[in-house]
Every structure is written in structure tokens, then in C-alpha cells.
Amino acid sequence: MTFSETITDWYRQNKRDLPWRKTTDPYKIWLSEIMLQQTRVEQGLPYYKEFVRAFPTVHDLAEATEEKVLKMWQGLGYYSRARNLHYTAKHIAFENNGKFPDSYKSLLKLKGVGDYTASAIASIAFKEASPVVDGNVYRVLARYFGIDTPINSARGIRYFKELAQELIDKTDPATYNQGIMEFGAIQCKPKSPVCGECPLNTSCVALKDQLVDKLPVKIRNTKIRHRYFNYLIIEDKDHTVLFQRKEKDIWQHLYEFPLIETEAPMTEDMVTTHPKFRKLIGDSRFQISLYNKDHIVHKLSHQHIFASFWVVSPRDGISDGILKSEIKAYPVPVLIANFVQEYEF
DNA sequence: AATCCGGGGTA
DNA sequence: TACCCAGGATT
Numbered sequence: 001m002t003f004s005e006t007i008t009d010w011y012r013q014n015k016r017d018l019p020w021r022k023t024t025d026p027y028k029i030w031l032s033e034i035m036l037q038q039t040r041v042e043q044g045l046p047y048y049k050e051f052v053r054a055f056p057t058v059h060d061l062a063e064a065t066e067e068k069v070l071k072m073w074q075g076l077g078y079y080s081r082a083r084n085l086h087y088t089a090k091h092i093a094f095e096n097n098g099k100f101p102d103s104y105k106s107l108l109k110l111k112g113v114g115d116y117t118a119s120a121i122a123s124i125a126f127k128e129a130s131p132v133v134d135g136n137v138y139r140v141l142a143r144y145f146g147i148d149t150p151i152n153s154a155r156g157i158r159y160f161k162e163l164a165q166e167l168i169d170k171t172d173p174a175t176y177n178q179g180i181m182e183f184g185a186i187q188c189k190p191k192s193p194v195c196g197e198c199p200l201n202t203s204c205v206a207l208k209d210q211l212v213d214k215l216p217v218k219i220r221n222t223k224i225r226h227r228y229f230n231y232l233i234i235e236d237k238d239h240t241v242l243f244q245r246k247e248k249d250i251w252q253h254l255y256e257f258p259l260i261e262t263e264a265p266m267t268e269d270m271v272t273t274h275p276k277f278r279k280l281i282g283d284s285r286f287q288i289s290l291y292n293k294d295h296i297v298h299k300l301s302h303q304h305i306f307a308s309f310w311v312v313s314p315r316d317g318i319s320d321g322i323l324k325s326e327i328k329a330y331p332v333p334v335l336i337a338n339f340v341q342e343y344e345f
Numbered sequence: 346a347a348t349c350c351g352g353g354g355t356a
Numbered sequence: 357t358a359c360c361c362a363g364g365a366t367t
């Protein structure tokens with residue numbers, strides 16, 4: 001049996017029962033692929049089901065507000081995916097008469113669709129023999145063929161794509177592409193791969209040379225930025241204040257409490273004399289207290305956020321806030337959602 | 346070519 | 357901790 005035959009054979013016997021495997025609707029394939037970018041199947045699955053229920057067609061998604069889409073995306077991370085998803089849904093629905101591009105090359109032009117996703121949709125929805133190369137495929141190929149070219153170098157990306165193109169089963173690219181990814185996710189796992197009962201274990205180079213835990217090779221940088229977020233929970237009886245993040249930064253277009261960001265922890269005095277605080281509170285008298293004694297550490301892949309929540313009650317009330325009862329309708333970062341959940345206004 | 350962009354699971 | 361996940365866009 002060839003490598004591809006073994007993969008597709010293994011897939012037919014071991015594949016998980018997943019909803020996007022029961023359809024060839026390009027819309028649903030596209031939706032699932034965007035959701036699963038850098039996201040585990042188990043994490044994305046409930047979001048996929050919810051999106052399909054709320055937006056059965058690309059037209060339904062196109063007619064939603066961005067805020068609604070972001071709210072449903074809340075907790076999944078990489079929120080530009082949700083913004084691009086919505087943008088592309090409007091493009092397909094309103095400018096392309098609801099019809100998806102049907103080739104790798106044309107799919108690649110969609111916002112939020114890169115090399116991997118274009119190949120995935122082209123093969124799964126349109127049977128085009130375009131090979132997917134995701135994290136799973138890099139791992140399977142690097143191990144099986146014993147390739148130590150870094151997978152995140154320009155040379156590595158080019159090489160693995162070419163190799164994948166040679167290996168793809170042109171008679172059934174959809175099954176092969178999903179098969180090699182599933183094989184990487186379940187059998188050829190990053191940690192503790194199941195080499196003992198692997199259908200490729202007699203010809204795997206990494207297993208023979210004891211390189212399984214050294215491949216694939218990846219060049220990495222572990223620079224993590226520290227940021228100090230001081231949130232102002234400005235509240236009266238019924239209201240509080242939220243702002244939408246506009247800057248080109250994390251959590252773009254999500255909502256949060258008024259924020260004072262600093263390079264180091266702030267004292268109460270530093271908060272109440274800060275220009276941003278003065279602008280919000282004005283000359284009104286107020287009470288202030290620190291909600292969390294220790295910083296709440298929110299870890300992103302590339303930065304650690306040390307958050308303090310300051311509860312501020314202006315004596316004169318709030319003039320232009322939102323209703324506390326409606327706070328859960330706003331899309332917010334998990335850091336904020338966790339606070340709202342615990343604080344219970 | 347490097348850097349940015351989330352949140353959660355695993356060993 | 358460190359690493360990884362059905363990656364893409366920007367600089």
C-alpha cells in the first residue's frame with residue numbers, strides 16, 4: 001500500500017463523527033475551516049453548531065450585525081477571524097449572489113482565507129486535488145519522511161507543500177486531505193504518538209531513527225510582553241460604562257470597561273489622578289475600591305496581562321453609560337466576561 | 346522574514 | 357512550564 005492509501009484506509013476506519021463531514025455545502029465547509037484555524041476540534045465544535053443554527057446560510061450570516069457575530073465568537077479567540085468571516089459573508093451574499101468561489105486560486109482571494117483554508121475548501125467542497133498543509137500535516141510528513149527543515153521557514157513551507165502535492169490522492173482529495181489531518185490529530189499526535197499500533201510504523205523514518213519527539217523542527221521566539229490593565233468599573237444603581245476597542249491591538253472591536261494601561265502596577269492615587277480618570281469622572285465626588293487584591297493574570301500566547309479592577313461609584317451617577325442588565329449582550333474578551341460573571345452587578 | 350493576533354488543552 | 361492547535365494578515 002502506498003502512503004496515501006494507508007492514510008485514507010486508516011481514515012475510513014478511525015474518523016470522528018463531525019457535523020461538517022456530513023455536508024459538502026461550501027458555506028459550512030468554509031465556516032468550519034475558519035473556526036478551526038489554530039483551534040482544536042473540541043473547542044470549535046460547539047461554536048460551529050451554534051453558528052449553523054443561528055446562520056443556516058451565508059445570507060443569514062451576511063445580514064447579521066458584526067456585534068452579533070463577535071458575540072457568538074466570544075471565547076474562541078483570534079477575533080479577526082470573526083470580522084473577516086462577516087466581511088466575506090457579505091461579499092459572497094451581496095456581491096457574488098451567494099455563490100462561493102469554486103477553485104483554490106479564487107478561494108485564496110477571500111479575506112481570511114489563506115493557503116491552507118483555500119486548499120481545504122477546494123478539496124472538500126469541490127474535489128480539487130489541492131493539498132492541505134496544516135500543523136498536523138507538517139508533523140506527519142516530517143516524521144514519516146524524516147524531514148528536519150523548519151516548518152515555519154520559507155524553505156520548509158515550500159518544501160512541505162510540494163511534497164504534499166506529490167502525495168495527494170487525486171481520485172479522492174477530500175478524503176485524503178481530511179485523513180492526513182485526522183491521522184495527525186489522533187494517531188501521530190505531538191506528544192505521546194501511538195507508534196505501537198500505527199499502520200505506518202514499519203516505514204516511518206522518525207520511528208526508525210528515534211526522532212519522533214524531535215520532529216517536526218520549528219523555529220520559535222518566546223517573547224512575551226507584560227501589560228498592566230487598570231479597568232474602571234464605573235457604576236451607579238443601574239448603569240455602568242463600556243467602550244469598544246478601536247485600536248489596532250488585541251481584542252479589536254470587542255467591548256471592555258474604561259481602561260488605563262500602564263507599564264507598571266498603579267496605586268489608587270495614581271488611578272484617581274490619571275487624566276483619563278479625571279476625564280471620565282469630572283468633578284463629581286466618588287468612592288473607589290480595588291476589587292482584586294492580587295493581579296488577575298490573563299495569559300495570551302504572546303502577552304501576559306496583569307489586570308486590576310477598580311470599582312468607582314460617582315456620587316452624581318452616570319450620564320452616558322449602558323444598562324447593567326444589558327452588559328451580557330456585548331461581545332467582550334474572556335478576561336472581562338470572567339469578571340462580569342464573578343462580580344454579578 | 347518577523348511579528349502580531351486568543352484561549353484552552355496536554356505532558 | 358513549554359508546546360500545540362484543521363493559520364492569516366501585516367509589517
